[in-house]
Amino acid sequence: MLNAGRALALNAEAGKELPRVGALGALYDMGVRPRHGEVIMIAGRSGTQKSGFALWWVASMALPTLYFSADMSAFTASSRLASMVTGDTTEEVEAGMARGGRDRERYLTALATLPITFSFGSPITWSQVDQEIEAWIELWDAYPGVVVFDNLMDFEGAESDYTEQMAVMQGVTAFARDTGATSIILHHASDKGWDAKTAPYDPPSRDQVKGGLSEKPELSLSVALDPNDLEYKIACIKQRMGPSDPTARRYARLRAEPQRTRFHPFHWRG
Template identity: 75%
Template sequence: MLNPARSLALHAESGRELPRVEAFEALYAMGCRPRHGEVVMIAGRSGTQKSGFALFWVATMNLPTLYFSADMSAFTASSRLASMATGDTTEMVEAGMAEGDRYRQAYLEALAGSRLTFSFGSPITWRAVDEELEAYVELWDEYPQVIVFDNLMDFEGAESDYTEQMSVMSNATELARATGATVIILHHASDKAWEAKTDPWSPPSRDQVKGGLSEKPELSLSVALDPNSLEYRVAVIKQRMGPCDPTAKRYASMRCHPEVTRFAKLDLSLRSKPAPLQAEPAWSPADAVMGS
């Protein structure tokens, strides 16, 4: 049992803000403050680059990260990272790896400083999570600072069972408390709601997130992609320690470059050329550039 003063002293460090990503400047300007030790949900309709957004976010922060991917194959995830790091499209990465020699070596060197560790497999099980965490601690002698689950409905038994989905959210919260890691969990919003048909390029409101589960995390982000302008829209539909808009009518805009899995501050001059990513002390995807 802790009194308020001791609790604050013990947990102040775990609640500090996550490293900022330059591309998310408009999101921070809205008062969004993702923090260490929180559970964060990224929700959106199908095909809205949720995985790309999460992958870009954690790769650019470059904190020690354990990424559970049931939604992406091993090749898709790794080629996206290489594409992000070099600015080459995933098709170019695939061709370069097949070509071998200096092309293959350049891509491998581009990823050498990454602090992401992947676990692939579907469905995700809590036994697998425990085993991966044990292996991670055995290897690095610490817990990861970020844990990503891609996505909630890929957990065993959670595809359509609301009770199991609630259990996943409860376990994710417990995991964040026990390890001090930020837990990012991806989830779907309804594709059948009226808004999905009449206004498909706007972020879904809180009540469109399947199962009402966006109310459980400390921070819930709703995302949407306009395929015509490639404008990426992010709304804060739940934030325990800051402003939010459950209707998702107020959102931050940034530029999405899906061919290279990059995001940038919204600027008309960026239509044909992605902006470099924010550099971090250890490594950032923009540090490596593919040689000719």
């Protein structure tokens, strides 16, 4: 239930473009416009840095974010964020935390600059989501600006059941409508198709996203990582209010830096 003030705030913010991130300029140039209050899917094959990209994106936007992580441990998520802020590698963060003292304090101070709160545990349940949202409202008297669900198949009962996965997507959509929070959900694409074998480092097309569920959000992004040169490709395979390419053959290029959970504008290397 929404009081009049919250309802007005939700309607005022809905539809506005999310804060732009400089490194994503090539994506914006393609006409991609992520917006407040939307359901956004990030889909990709295994090992394509979906979690790392989502974490970097929300940290770069600097909006109050609640991140439900069933795919990363608490240490992995926090070390990735500390690495992102300080520029140290995750291995350096781990070693510094083990040493303690000034190194430990430096990383903890770096994490305190980010408006991101985590909820860990697998599977993700709607009762867990309700509890975390209630706690957030009690603390801040507002909903989060962004909520990340990592990932769809880690919801209770949704590991392999299409009906449950569809129910999760319906739940996420209702959640976004009720709260006004931009809701980012991560999902898998097939590793077994012909394209996965012949072009494994290209973003999967819309029909390769498991369960066909990329058609449900307002915006669906398909991602891929080339482990050889760390080229990161992002295709827009569904966008309700703008251009998209369900074949994923048109994509933006970034340069990934996985050891620091950073992404950079793409420049050709000679």
